[in-house]
Amino acid sequence: MGRTRPGDARAKVLKAASTLFYRDGIHAVGVDTVVAEAGVTKAALYGNFGSKTRLVVAYLRERDRLWQEEIDRITAGHADPRERVLAVFDAYEAWLARDDYRGCAFLNAASEFPDADGPVREVVRHHKTALHSYLRAQFERGGRDHAETLADEVMLLLEGAAVTAVVARNGRSFRTAKRLAESLTA
Template sequence: MSRTRPGDAGAKVLKAASTLFYRDGIHAVGVDTVAAEAGVTKAALYGNFGSKSRLVVAYLRERDRQWQEEIDRITAAHTDPAERVLAVFDVYEAWLSRDGYRGCGFLNATSEFPDPADPVREVVRHHKTALHGYLLTQLHRSGANQAETLADELMLVLEGAAVTSVVTQASRPFHTAKRLAATLISPPAP
């Protein structure tokens, strides 16, 4: 094993944990495996994160940060708020197909941490609330009627497409969901 510079260990651990936790499941991966994959000692892992629980929270926060960057990158190409809402479906599709259709990492984590008071669940709530807030903001900007209800509905459509894409191992559910979303946000014909 090559010697790791002090500042590099945390980044290596987080990168390894992100891959392993998403691919294999959080509870299925031990800290020994993460440390070995990262090429660092367990002492370096604990020195940077303190515990596996804190590493899991860091993994989810980093995933959330990357997700927000992806949303910003893809939706920035659109000036119309309704188009930005629809572009979120493209982000989901790109994200989940790139990750091999293992599903939403946040929902996967929720299934492994059933206690609503667990810090993992707090990160998941933050992520989903931020996404809902983004949709709601864009819907308000577009002048949509009943924007709050519509944002709730779009979240259900997005999450349903994410789950269905895992089951089918295909992106088609996102195309269907995007068409449904376009219908929901289109103003009614006079």
């Protein structure tokens, strides 16, 4: 087997970690499993990430980037701010359909890392705050009063639907939450 170039090793480790962490849980997956799945050495993992925690942070940042792309793709076809907000429910359901859904990767990570001030929780907070800010901005663009409160309420609907979808193993909760959001934002 040929040597893996440093950039390739980073991408391979991140891809393997992303699959394994999401599927099996972060603490259940050791670095030995990640390097075996990636086909690289421990030195390559540590050389690129420094620690398992920094690998987890990179995994979550990449997941956040992909999620932002998904939101942008699905909401781009809607000029109306309210429709953009409602399309976020469609983005969640689309994510569920193609990703062997095991819940929100960020909430899953938060449950595994109890240190509220740690780097993992910081990335989780960033992700959730960014989504809340997006929702609030849409409500503000639409001239809605109480944009902050509406964003809070829609976030609760989204998060509740995400958790319910794990248990129910279907996307019905997102459709139900979307109907509630339609009423809430009418």
